Amino acid sequence: MKYRKLGRTGFEVSDIAQGLWGMSGWSGSNDQESLDAMQLSVDLGCNFFDTAWAYGDGKSDGLLGQILARNSGKRIYAASKIPPMNLKWPASPKDKYNDVFPAAHVFQYTKSILEKLGTKSIDLLQLHVWDDSWTGDPEFRSTVEKLKSDGLIQAFGLSLNRWQPTNGIKALNTGLVDVVQVIYNIFDQSPEDELFPICEKLNIGVIARVPLDEGSLGGKMTLETRFPDTDWRSGYFGPENLGNTITRVEKLKTVVPSGMTLPQMALRFILSNPAVSTTIAGMRKLDHVRENMALSEMGGLDAALLQALKPHRWDRVVKPWSD
Numbered sequence: 245m246k247y248r249k250l251g252r253t254g255f256e257v258s259d260i261a262q263g264l265w266g267m268s269g270w271s272g273s274n275d276q277e278s279l280d281a282m283q284l285s286v287d288l289g290c291n292f293f294d295t296a297w298a299y300g301d302g303k304s305d306g307l308l309g310q311i312l313a314r315n316s317g318k319r320i321y322a323a324s325k326i327p328p329m330n331l332k333w334p335a336s337p338k339d340k341y342n343d344v345f346p347a348a349h350v351f352q353y354t355k356s357i358l359e360k361l362g363t364k365s366i367d368l369l370q371l372h373v374w375d376d377s378w379t380g381d382p383e384f385r386s387t388v389e390k391l392k393s394d395g396l397i398q399a400f401g402l403s404l405n406r407w408q409p410t411n412g413i414k415a416l417n418t419g420l421v422d423v424v425q426v427i428y429n430i431f432d433q434s435p436e437d438e439l440f441p442i443c444e445k446l447n448i449g450v451i452a453r454v455p456l457d458e459g460s461l462g463g464k465m466t467l468e469t470r471f472p473d474t475d476w477r478s479g480y481f482g483p484e485n486l487g488n489t490i491t492r493v494e495k496l497k498t499v500v501p502s503g504m505t506l507p508q509m510a511l512r513f514i515l516s517n518p519a520v521s522t523t524i525a526g527m528r529k530l531d532h533v534r535e536n537m538a539l540s541e542m543g544g545l546d547a548a549l550l551q552a553l554k555p556h557r558w559d560r561v562v563k564p565w566s567d
């Protein structure tokens with residue numbers, strides 16, 4: 245396993261890490277399978293896990309807490325997120341900072357997350373949504389500073405809205421944000437334009453999320469794929485998105501070199517970018533953990549393949565089904 249610096253946090257994190265969204269209690273998620281998958285990740289050298297209170301009202305935080313307790317001799321970094329008080333994804337400029345992240349709400353959920361993790365301090369606490377119009381709100385600054393001075397968190401981050409990689413750049417320039425989490429994958433290449441150069445300049449850690457486009461880049465979905473209503477993907481891969489996605493995935497498959505699979509190419513595409521600190525793949529299956537963790541040692545893709553992947557960029561706009 246290879247490790248990279250998470251910006252200026254001082255954390256050295258595995259470049260392949262695990263996201264816990266799919267472990268939050270959707271149909272098909274099984275707690276024992278989730279715990280086994282996380283333990284295998286740890287055994288293979290993964291030391292960074294991304295969860296959020298909103299993943300099952302603390303359920304995923306609690307699963308991660310079990311893994312932290314079971315591996316107390318190892319330095320494992322836990323990242324979690326404060327849910328927006330208005331429970332609206334994505335953030336909207338129509339809402340005020342104080343309606344979404346008032347200090348009392350942030351501190352209450354910080355305490356709840358700490359209880360679930362079973363730790364005294366959260367390595368990385370992120371706000372689960374963000375709108376840059378909130379940047380100048382004095383309560384934003386005072387909240388982040390107090391979370392740190394009280395020792396409740398080690399580092400602070402923002403999870404940017406889906407397909408809005410520039411909606412956070414003002415906040416990055418305040419100096420309050422140590423880490424940014426953004427969707428980055430073969431389709432969603434736009435963070436390369438403005439966000440990554442700023443993160444490199446300011447030494448801000450980058451977590452690339454949704455590396456497999458919610459699973460389409462796993463390469464197994466077809467036009468006939470349907471998810472149960474209780475699976476979040478039933479909405480995301482609904483009538484408006486499934487066909488377009490499958491068409492693009494099929495085109496991508498023509499570029500996969502022999503000896504490589506589509507998910508391997510997708511994850512190694514992300515590893516190719518030095519601005520990225522780590523990528524958090526959702527993986528509940530042990531086989532997926534084994535396959536993905538092994539890619540760290542292989543590293544990025546060669547320049548010719550990266551060039552061939554550029555035209556597969558897909559700039560998208562937020563839709564009612566996309567969050």
Ligand SMILES: NC(=O)c1ccc[n+]([C@@H]2O[C@H](COP(=O)([O-])OP(=O)(O)OC[C@H]3O[C@@H](n4cnc5c(N)ncnc54)[C@H](OP(=O)(O)O)[C@@H]3O)[C@@H](O)[C@H]2O)c1
Binds near residue numbers: 266532
């Ligand atoms: N707003 C936010 O902050 C936000 C939003 C979305 C996601 N996230 C974070 O980002 C993480 C990753 O995103 P995600 O889990 O939504 O999507 P993802 O990582 O793009 O895709 C996960 C899907 O890919 C499958 N998969 C994993 N490895 C595979 C492989 N080698 N071959 C084929 N399929 C494979 C997984 O299957 P199995 O699970 O069955 O193994 C799962 O269905 C989340 O878990 C969460 O931590 C944050």
